[in-house]
Amino acid sequence: MGEKGLWDDEHARSLVGKRVLVGLTYRDHDGAVVETLQYHGTIVDVDAQDGVAVSPVGLDELFWLPPDLRAFEEAPRGAYRLRSTGEVVLHPDLLCSWTVRKPARGGPTPAE
Numbered sequence: 001m002g003e004k005g006l007w008d009d010e011h012a013r014s015l016v017g018k019r020v021l022v023g024l025t026y027r028d029h030d031g032a033v034v035e036t037l038q039y040h041g042t043i044v045d046v047d048a049q050d051g052v053a054v055s056p057v058g059l060d061e062l063f064w065l066p067p068d069l070r071a072f073e074e075a076p077r078g079a080y081r082l083r084s085t086g087e088v089v090l091h092p093d094l095l096c097s098w099t100v101r102k103p104a105r106g107g108p109t110p111a112e
Contacts, residue, residue: 020040021038022098
């Protein structure tokens with residue numbers, strides 16, 4: 001998708017309507033994996049402050065991802081099997097993954 005910074009309005013708007021496969025890894029404050037989730041959906045909104053809104057397949061709520069466009073990359077054509085459900089997602093437009101770390105004793109939760 002080219003080298004982009006954290007946020008670029010034109011680039012962000014180009015993501016609206018694209019199908020995305022999202023991977024989330026939750027780690028405790030020591031770095032151990034607590035949980036991993038995968039879902040897919042359509043990007044329905046973008047905002048420099050709020051981030052990227054995804055409407056996940058099978059859910060009624062939007063899921064907001066951080067406003068860092070570097071996480072989104074073009075997905076190679078193919079079939080992607082979600083480990084958690086076994087569901088197969090065919091030919092998504094984009095892939096992104098995030099790691100969320102539990103803060104050490106009450107600090108903020110950073111996302112990578």
